[in-house]
Amino acid sequence: MKETGLDYSRYFWQGEQVRLRPLRLEDAEAAFIARLDSPSRQALQLGVELPASVEAIRSSLEKRVDCQDADGVIIFTVETHAGENVGGISLHSRDHKNGVFGFGVVIDRPHRRKGYAEDAVKILLRYGFRERRYQKCNSACVHTNVASIALHKKMGFTEEGRSRRRWFYDGQFHDELLFGMTAEEFDAQ
Numbered sequence: 001m002k003e004t005g006l007d008y009s010r011y012f013w014q015g016e017q018v019r020l021r022p023l024r025l026e027d028a029e030a031a032f033i034a035r036l037d038s039p040s041r042q043a044l045q046l047g048v049e050l051p052a053s054v055e056a057i058r059s060s061l062e063k064r065v066d067c068q069d070a071d072g073v074i075i076f077t078v079e080t081h082a083g084e085n086v087g088g089i090s091l092h093s094r095d096h097k098n099g100v101f102g103f104g105v106v107i108d109r110p111h112r113r114k115g116y117a118e119d120a121v122k123i124l125l126r127y128g129f130r131e132r133r134y135q136k137c138n139s140a141c142v143h144t145n146v147a148s149i150a151l152h153k154k155m156g157f158t159e160e161g162r163s164r165r166r167w168f169y170d171g172q173f174h175d176e177l178l179f180g181m182t183a184e185e186f187d188a189q
Helices: 025-035 038-043 054-061 116-131 146-155 183-187
Strands: 018-022 074-080 085-095 100-107 136-142 158-169 172-182
Touching (some): 018 116, 025 038, 025 054, 074 116, 085 116, 100 116, 116 146, 136 146, 172 183
Parallel strands (some): 100 136
Antiparallel strands (some): 074 085, 136 172, 158 172
């Protein structure tokens, strides 16, 4: 569903390069294609998934479409201003009492290294800090995910620790790096 002729210039969910939109059932095919990139799925701590069909993925997406909160996770599709689906981002680990939240972002391999992940994360951070009044964003990635580590550092996250041997895939254990950013650090940028 490509919307043309609409003015998104003042739309909260749009950044310089991408906008976040609700996940739709039509995204099942893109999700299926993303599953074919096993190394990327492992780096996202998703492991080697059992084979699935587009229909099975569509069925699993039903509880997550239209920004439905499913199991504490809200998933958005990341799309370019032209309406091309380039990946996804999730809002999770929301703790209202302590004012913290987390995110996960993936940009499909053909669209990487174009600034889409950074733009999508900025939108979600702005939402978390300025609209939901969270005071801190926690994030993590496997120690071998060079792109994710670079993204966190570029965006001003502080590396706060390492959880040793946290993830197992490809026959070995991997450490998880922990990152954090406060609302004040976000506002200072």
